Amino acid sequence: MPQRTKKPGAAKTRSVAFRRIRADHSSELAEDYVELIADLIDEKGEARGSDVAMRLGVANATVVKTLKRLQDAGLVTQEPYRSIFLTGEGWKMAEDGRRKHKIVEAFLLALGVSEETARIDSEGIEHHVSEETLRAMARFLARKVM
Amino acid sequence: MPQRTKKPGAAKTRSVAFRRIRADHSSELAEDYVELIADLIDEKGEARGSDVAMRLGVANATVVKTLKRLQDAGLVTQEPYRSIFLTGEGWKMAEDGRRKHKIVEAFLLALGVSEETARIDSEGIEHHVSEETLRAMARFLARKVM
DNA sequence: CTGAAAGTTTAGCATTGGCTAAACCTATTG
DNA sequence: CAATAGGTTTAGCCAATGCTAAACTTTCAG
Numbered sequence: 598m599p600q601r602t603k604k605p606g607a608a609k610t611r612s613v614a615f616r617r618i619r620a621d622h623s624s625e626l627a628e629d630y631v632e633l634i635a636d637l638i639d640e641k642g643e644a645r646g647s648d649v650a651m652r653l654g655v656a657n658a659t660v661v662k663t664l665k666r667l668q669d670a671g672l673v674t675q676e677p678y679r680s681i682f683l684t685g686e687g688w689k690m691a692e693d694g695r696r697k698h699k700i701v702e703a704f705l706l707a708l709g710v711s712e713e714t715a716r717i718d719s720e721g722i723e724h725h726v727s728e729e730t731l732r733a734m735a736r737f738l739a740r741k742v743m
Numbered sequence: 744m745p746q747r748t749k750k751p752g753a754a755k756t757r758s759v760a761f762r763r764i765r766a767d768h769s770s771e772l773a774e775d776y777v778e779l780i781a782d783l784i785d786e787k788g789e790a791r792g793s794d795v796a797m798r799l800g801v802a803n804a805t806v807v808k809t810l811k812r813l814q815d816a817g818l819v820t821q822e823p824y825r826s827i828f829l830t831g832e833g834w835k836m837a838e839d840g841r842r843k844h845k846i847v848e849a850f851l852l853a854l855g856v857s858e859e860t861a862r863i864d865s866e867g868i869e870h871h872v873s874e875e876t877l878r879a880m881a882r883f884l885a886r887k888v889m
Numbered sequence: 890c891t892g893a894a895a896g897t898t899t900a901g902c903a904t905t906g907g908c909t910a911a912a913c914c915t916a917t918t919g
Numbered sequence: 920c921a922a923t924a925g926g927t928t929t930a931g932c933c934a935a936t937g938c939t940a941a942a943c944t945t946t947c948a949g
Binding site: 623626655656658659662663666677678 | 934935936937938939940943944945
């Protein structure tokens, strides 16, 4: 590899990073929704819009509107006044989110952070960690456990 | 249903977490801007809108519009066709962002992640780590170095 | 089986953050 | 010192995400 005495690509990498963050943001909400819906289905057998609203801390109407977009995106299905279902793709996204979430949260706990903080921070961080970083976190956990 | 022996506050904490993430998002852009402006001033002596646009990977017009908001928020000052300055508050925010950024990036590197990934991921993560997590990261770094 | 309470959706609005194209300054050069 | 090239701003558009209030369904008690 290159013998970089000093990070020549730093400036270019930045706009790449920022672009990725903006892209992440659009999918972030979708991921939060499907992950939450999956949890609700597992926990209570069904996911209702108002449960989602409550847990996300957002108005009911907002959820309705967002679900419409998610339906267009092929992640969920829903009929008016009924509960919400995930499509195959929706489940896939939910599972992936849960996987990341678990790793990040466990990692933060292993780092010595409190449960409360681990829960809160992992929610924010999970959408911004690359697979490489996840692997590093998993490695750290494995080492710790041994 | 099952008697949840653990984490009674988990559900409530979630909406707290999501609320915080939404709040983070509004300040995130502002932090990125002021941090970048600070870097530009340090690097080249002045920050021009077009430099900001280039590094963030957005259109010039977008920067103009955002700077107007930042000016209203008391973070920057600018006159038309001139370069951008940070207010005292702007500098404070920039310094804080840099501090977080440095810790997160160094931490990721110490975890064994590549430079490229550390740069990209830290940009996304820095806005979502609490002070507690930052402290844990700093602790980890200190231990590593010894 | 009916009517009101509870739960959902629609309507309409605001803000943020993006874009392109056109208008507008500034500054350089001939 | 004027013309123009190039950088900046304005205008006007769009999509996403949030809200409240009003309209509409469902459900359940009586």
